Amino acid sequence: MLDLALPAPRPKVIEGVTGPWEMVIGLEVHAQIASRAKLFSGASTEVGAEPNSQVSFVDAGMPGMLPVLNEGCIEQAVRTGLGLRARINLRSAFDRKNYFYPDLPQGYQISQLFHPLVGEGEVFVDMPGPSRRIVRIERIHVEQDAGKSIHDMDPALSFVDLNRTGVALMEIVSRPDIRSPEEAAAYVAKLRQIMRYLGTCDGDMQHGNLRADVNVSVCRPGDYEAGRWGTRCEIKNMNSLRFIQQAIDYEARRQIAILEDGGTVVQETRLYDPERGETRSMRSKEEAHDYRYFPDPDLLPLEIDQDWVDAIAASLPELPDAKKARFMAQYGLSDYDASVLTVEASDADYFEAVARGRDGKQAANWVINDLFGRLKKDGRSLADSPVSPDQLGRIIDLIADGSISGKIAKDLFEIVYTEGGDPVRIVEERGMRQVTDTAAIERAVDEVIAANPAQVEKAKTQPKLAGWFVGQVMKATGGKANPAAVNEIVARKLGL
């Protein structure tokens, strides 16, 4: 594995009126566990169903109902922990976090405060430079999601749907190792990528299946290393990478303004308002902060076997860091190309199918520039690409064996993309094969020279004009002449 020791990125510095400031950032990421049924009930997790149709009496908080743990959700959380190189706790336990809200019918959320399932891990966050921030994971615990309240259907009422109530979440808590808004977004993107590789969370941020609470504080350069951190504020529930960056930037500047004005930052929970581009205090939450956690008496501690954990570890797929390093080593790809091709496991699989037995760099260029570029233009995803890896591979083979020029290949790609078909047959049927027959090219060159005596004279003093002749020959042959052969013959005939 190519493991270059990359330097850490520089912390972002904000110039204040009284001097420079830095920020300290930690995240709590809530990721919905990909599962069929809920964490403690047999109701479905499918989205888009009729309101309250995927609710069991357990989810509805009916008296006397008891939670029964979904082992599949625990397996997914363990898999995630292993993917983040984290310690798996063979013994963990569930606690009740008590608060009242209409979308929480139990009156408490079952979570894991005291004994989480997953302990310390780490995530490599690659930044420009190249540089790498190693973000330490403090813990991952498993907990229930709440329901959904809709406030805009009636002027006096809120409408509550409990379909999401009780769906399993992982809360992934980082250490405050993050030092810029960009790193925070890159960290969330990396977690998302790893979980999508693992199949443990679909990472759909738009639908709230992945959301983040961000803790932000500011300090003077040098204070972070010395452990002198400022008072932090927590910005709740953000579901876009762009909002995370904007909110951190706004919040850091807000805190700096307070401190430079001689004030003190009050530790509180805040909400980011994307329309106004600012964070504001959620004072209503303050009083409810006394959650009175206690061990859930309905649930025994969760004990799992090392053998079971080992079996899950043995089934992990190749993860993004390893895949990227392998692409660079095995196919000679640049850091950038390897990153682009490993964003999604399906992208990487497509590339490898094209690259197998071919030139890796060339395959990467075609997949990234031509295929991804074309798909992006159409707003399509790779999953509904009209060009299969086999078709793209054949186009590359036709260039490699000299049947077509690189320029013709672009046309061929467009035909395959829009009409489909076997590239080899298309080249034959439409006469796209490149002319490598030197006699034919010579004839074409002779004709161009004979028709343009004035240009020939000029070329004797201006050798650059050879390019004009090459262009004329290419035009006359419909772009099918081998460009290298044309160049050489033109130069010879013009006596250059």
Added chain:
Amino acid sequence: MAIDTDTARKIARLARIRVEEDRLPALAREFDAILGFVAQLEEVDVEGVEPMTSVTPMRLKRRPDVVTDGNRQAEVLLNAPDAREGFFAVPKVVE
């Protein structure tokens, strides 16, 4: 630990139980007595003793990741004081 009326008021509020102001001193005394009783346990030396979570050696019950429940909207909404179009309807909660 002494529970005063302020603490009793706060606990009642967190539990969403309405307690009239003149009942708070008595409630605080009751809490105090209960906690004092439980506090006797602190005299026992439990150094190195694993917390007991069950009187019989039991393993936490689990089930496979299979959908076995749901599609009971009418029953789920049956006790709701107000329900509309399949939703629970509650007094407006605005953050």
